[in-house]
Amino acid sequence: xxxxxxxxxxxxxxxxxxxxxxxxxxxxxxxxxxxxxxxxxxxxxxxxxxxxxxxxxxxxxxxxxxxxxxxxxxxxxxxxxxxxxxxxxxxxxxxxxxxxxxxxxxxxxxxxxxxxxxxxxxxxxxxxxxxxxxxxxxxxxxxxxxxxxxxxxxxxxxxxxxxxxxxxxxxxxxxxxxxxxxxxxxxxxxxxxxxxxxxxxxxxxxxxxxxxxxxxxxxxxxxxxxxxxxxxxxxxxxxxxxxxxxxxxxxxxxxxxxxxxxxxxxxxxxxxxxxxxxxxxxxxxxxxxxxxxxxxxxxxxxxxxxxxxxxxxxxxxxxxxxxxxxxxxxxxxxxxxxxxxxxxxxxxxxxxxxxxxxxxxxxxxxxxxxxxx
Amino acid sequence: xxxxxxxxxxxxxxxxxxxxxxxxxxxxxxxxxxxxxxxxxxxxxxxxxxxxxxxxxxxxxxxxxxxxxxxxxxxxxxxxxxxxxxxxxxxxxxxxxxxxxxxxxxxxxxxxxxxxxxxxxxxxxxxxxxxxxxxxxxxxxxxxxxxxxxxxxxxxxxxxxxxxxxxxxxxxxxxxxxxxxxxxxxxxxxxxxxxxxxxxxxxxxxxxxxxxxxxxxxxxxxxxxxxxxxxxxxxxxxxxxxxxxxxxxxxxxxxxxxxxxxxxxxxxxxxxxxxxxxxxxxxxxxxxxxxxxxxxxxxxxxxxxxxxxxxxxxxxxxxxxxxxxxxxxxxxxxxxxxxxxxxxxxxxxxxxxxxxxxxxxxxxxxxxxxxxx
Numbered sequence: 001x002x003x004x005x006x007x008x009x010x011x012x013x014x015x016x017x018x019x020x021x022x023x024x025x026x027x028x029x030x031x032x033x034x035x036x037x038x039x040x041x042x043x044x045x046x047x048x049x050x051x052x053x054x055x056x057x058x059x060x061x062x063x064x065x066x067x068x069x070x071x072x073x074x075x076x077x078x079x080x081x082x083x084x085x086x087x088x089x090x091x092x093x094x095x096x097x098x099x100x101x102x103x104x105x106x107x108x109x110x111x112x113x114x115x116x117x118x119x120x121x122x123x124x125x126x127x128x129x130x131x132x133x134x135x136x137x138x139x140x141x142x143x144x145x146x147x148x149x150x151x152x153x154x155x156x157x158x159x160x161x162x163x164x165x166x167x168x169x170x171x172x173x174x175x176x177x178x179x180x181x182x183x184x185x186x187x188x189x190x191x192x193x194x195x196x197x198x199x200x201x202x203x204x205x206x207x208x209x210x211x212x213x214x215x216x217x218x219x220x221x222x223x224x225x226x227x228x229x230x231x232x233x234x235x236x237x238x239x240x241x242x243x244x245x246x247x248x249x250x251x252x253x254x255x256x257x258x259x260x261x262x263x264x265x266x267x268x269x270x271x272x273x274x275x276x277x278x279x280x281x282x283x284x285x286x287x288x289x290x291x292x293x294x295x296x297x298x299x300x301x302x303x304x305x306x307x308x309x310x311x312x313x314x315x316x317x318x319x320x321x322x323x324x325x326x327x328x329x330x331x332x333x334x335x336x337x338x339x340x341x342x343x344x345x346x347x348x349x350x351x352x353x354x355x356x357x358x359x360x361x362x363x364x365x366x367x368x369x370x371x372x373x
Numbered sequence: 374x375x376x377x378x379x380x381x382x383x384x385x386x387x388x389x390x391x392x393x394x395x396x397x398x399x400x401x402x403x404x405x406x407x408x409x410x411x412x413x414x415x416x417x418x419x420x421x422x423x424x425x426x427x428x429x430x431x432x433x434x435x436x437x438x439x440x441x442x443x444x445x446x447x448x449x450x451x452x453x454x455x456x457x458x459x460x461x462x463x464x465x466x467x468x469x470x471x472x473x474x475x476x477x478x479x480x481x482x483x484x485x486x487x488x489x490x491x492x493x494x495x496x497x498x499x500x501x502x503x504x505x506x507x508x509x510x511x512x513x514x515x516x517x518x519x520x521x522x523x524x525x526x527x528x529x530x531x532x533x534x535x536x537x538x539x540x541x542x543x544x545x546x547x548x549x550x551x552x553x554x555x556x557x558x559x560x561x562x563x564x565x566x567x568x569x570x571x572x573x574x575x576x577x578x579x580x581x582x583x584x585x586x587x588x589x590x591x592x593x594x595x596x597x598x599x600x601x602x603x604x605x606x607x608x609x610x611x612x613x614x615x616x617x618x619x620x621x622x623x624x625x626x627x628x629x630x631x632x633x634x635x636x637x638x639x640x641x642x643x644x645x646x647x648x649x650x651x652x653x654x655x656x657x658x659x660x661x662x663x664x665x666x667x668x669x670x671x672x673x674x675x676x677x678x679x680x681x682x683x684x685x686x687x688x689x690x691x692x693x694x695x696x697x698x699x700x701x702x703x704x705x706x707x708x709x710x711x712x713x714x715x716x717x718x719x720x721x722x723x724x725x726x727x728x729x730x731x732x733x734x735x736x737x738x739x740x741x742x743x744x745x746x
Binding site for chain 1: 429435476531560587
C-alpha cells in the first residue's frame with residue numbers, strides 16, 4: 001500500500017494499532033448487536049438527567065468552538081476540589097492527556113516505568129514517542145509500589161505511571177502508601193497518577209488534594225468518563241502545580257474540546273446527588289457481579305472501580321474462551337487483562353440490572369459449555 | 374512558578390501560548406457579552422435542524438465511547454465523496470489532524486514551508502514538534518504557489534502547507550493550479566492541503582477527488598466546523614492514499630472522538646439540502662459584508678470562504694483599532710490577519726442578518742470615531 005515515503009523513522013517503525021478493539025468492531029465481526037455492553041468500563045447507568053438536559057440545551061451552541069481556556073470548567077473543578085484553576089489542565093479524556101504528558105517528558109529511548117499489564121493506552125503513547133517501556137510485574141494483583149520505585153531508580157526514568165485504583169485489576173493502595181510512593185520518587189521523575197476510578201474508590205484510597213498538589217513532579221489525572229457516565233464526551237483533567245499544568249498549554253490542541261462535552265461535564269459536576277446515587281448503584285453492581293461469578297465457581301477480586309476482575313482459576317486461554325463465548329453466543333461484551341498472570345481473569349463492568357440479568361443467565365451456560373469441551 | 378524540572382529540552386524551549394484568543398476570553402477581558410460572534414469563522418447559521426435532532430437523540434448514548442474505527446462516519450464520507458473508507462482518516466477537527474500530520478513528518482530542525490501569515494495553528498504545531506518554519510510571502514493576497522514550490526526545493530522540505538481557499542484572506546486558486554502544484558512537488562514532500570472552506574468555494578476551485586487521491590504525498594483536510602456549523606463538535610477528516618491514511622492509526626488517540634459529535638457529522642452529511650441552503654446564505658452574507666464595508670469606505674476582498682477579508686486601506690494599527698473598538702464599544706467580535714501586509718485587513722465571518730445588522734450599525738460609527746481621533 002503506497003504511503004508517503006518520508007514519515008519520520010520513528011513513525012515508520014511503529015505498527016498501525018489500536019490499544020483496544022471497540023465493541024462496535026466486535027458487533028461488525030460477529031454480525032450481531034451487543035446485548036450487554038459491559039466491557040469498556042463505561043457507565044451503563046448513564047449521566048444524570050440534569051446532564052442530559054444540559055446536553056440538549058447546549059446543542060444549539062454547537063456551531064461555536066469551545067472556550068480554549070476552559071475557564072468555566074476549570075472554575076467549577078477548582079471550587080469542587082478546593083484548589084485553584086491554575087492547578088488544573090483540561091484535555092480530551094485521560095487518554096488524550098496521557099498522550100500529552102508522554103510528549104512533554106519522553107524523548108527517543110527514554111525509559112518509562114509502568115506495571116506489566118497496566119493501562120495499554122499509556123504504553124501506546126510511550127511507544128508513539130519512542131520511549132522505552134520498563135515494566136514491573138504486579139504483586140498479588142496490585143501494582144508493586146516498591147518494584148516501581150526500584151525500577152525508577154535503576155533506570156533514572158523521567159516518567160512513571162501508576163493507576164490507583166488500578167485498571168485492569170480493580171485493586172488499590174491506601175492513600176498514605178500512594179503519598180509515600182510519590183514522596184520517595186526523585187524530583188526528576190514525573191509521576192502520572194491515573195485516578196480515572198477515584199469516584200468509586202473507598203475514601204481512604206485517595207490522597208487528599210493538598211497532599212500532592214505542591215509537588216511539581218506529580219500529575220493526577222481524572223475523568224468524566226467513568227462514574228459521571230460521559231465516556232463519549234471526552235473530558236478529562238489533571239491536577240498539578242501551576243507550573244507543571246502550564247506545560248500543557250505549550251502543546252495541547254487549544255480548540256480541541258467538544259463544546260457540548262464541556263457543558264455536560266460542568267452539569268455533571270454540579271449534580272453530586274446523582275454521583276452519590278450512581279456510585280451506590282456501582283457498588284451494588286460490583287456485589288452482584290461477585291455473586292454471579294461465585295455462582296459459576298469463579299473468584300471475584302475486590303474492586304475499588306466500576307468493574308470487577310474475576311479470577312477464572314485457569315490460564316489465559318480459558319479466560320479468553322469465556323470472553324469470546326459470552327460475545328459470540330450471548331452478545332455480552334466483556335474484556336480481559338492482556339498479560340500473565342493477570343490474564344487468568346476476565347474483567348466485567350458494572351451496569352444496570354438488565355445487563356446483569358443477561359450476564360447471570362449467560363455465564364453459567366458458558367462455563368458449562370466450556371467444561372463439556 | 375514551580376514546574377517539573379525534566380520536561381524535554383524542546384518543551385522547555387516552547388512558550389505557553391494559544392494560537393487564537395477565544396471570544397469567551399474577550400468577554401471576560403471586556404466584561405461584556407459578545408453581541409455578534411463573527412470573528413472565528415464559525416457558522417452562526419448553525420447546523421441543520423436534522424443535526425440538532427440527531428444530537429438530542431445521541432445524548433442518551435454519551436456514556437459510550439465512540440467507535441475507535443469511526444466506521445460509520447468513514448462509510449458515509451466515502452459514499453458522499455465517491456472514494457473508499459480506506460482513503461479517509463478521522464480526527465478532532467483539522468486542528469487536531471494538523472498536529473498529527475506534523476508529528477508524522479517533522480523531526481527537530483526539519484524545514485516546513487508555509488505562507489507568511491498563513492494558518493497560525495499549523496505553525497503552532499510545527500513549533501511544538503521542533504520544526505523550522507520557512508515562510509513565503511503572499512502575492513496579491515494569495516498564497517504564492519511558485520514561491521512555495523521554490524522554498525520546498527531550496528530547503529528539501531518534508532512538509533508544505535497550503536490552504537485553498539485561504540484563511541485569513543479568503544482567496545483561492547483554481548483547481549488546475551492546485552493540482553499542478555501538487556504534481557510539481559517532489560515525492561519526498563508531503564502536501565497538506567487544508568480545504569476547511571471547500572463547501573463555500575466555487576466548484577472550479579476544488580480539485581476533483583480522483584485528481585489527487587493516488588498521490589502518497591498529498592493529504593487533503595476537511596471539516597464539519599465551517600459550512601456544516603459544527604465547530605464545537607470537533608470532527609475533521611483527511612483524504613489520502615490508504616497507506617498514508619494508515620499512518621494516523623500509529624499515533625492518534627483512537628478513543629478521542631466525541632460520540633455525539635460523530636453522530637452530528639453523519640447527520641450533517643446526510644442533509645445536503647441544508648448545506649445548499651446554508652452555503653447560499655453564506656454567499657449572500659459575504660455580499661452584505663462587502664456592502665457594509667464599502668459603505669464605510671473600506672474594500673472587501675473576493676472570498677471563497679465563510680468570511681470576508683476587508684482592506685482597511687491603512688496600516689495594521691488602524692485595522693487593530695477597528696477590531697478593538699468593534700469589540701469594546703459594540704460587543705462585535707471580529708479578527709484580523711497577524712502579519713504585514715495582510716494585517717491592513719480585518720476579517721469578518723458571515724452570519725445571519727441579526728449580526729449583520731449590528732455590524733452595519735457599528736462599523737460606520739467606529740470608522741467615524743477613529744477619523745475624529
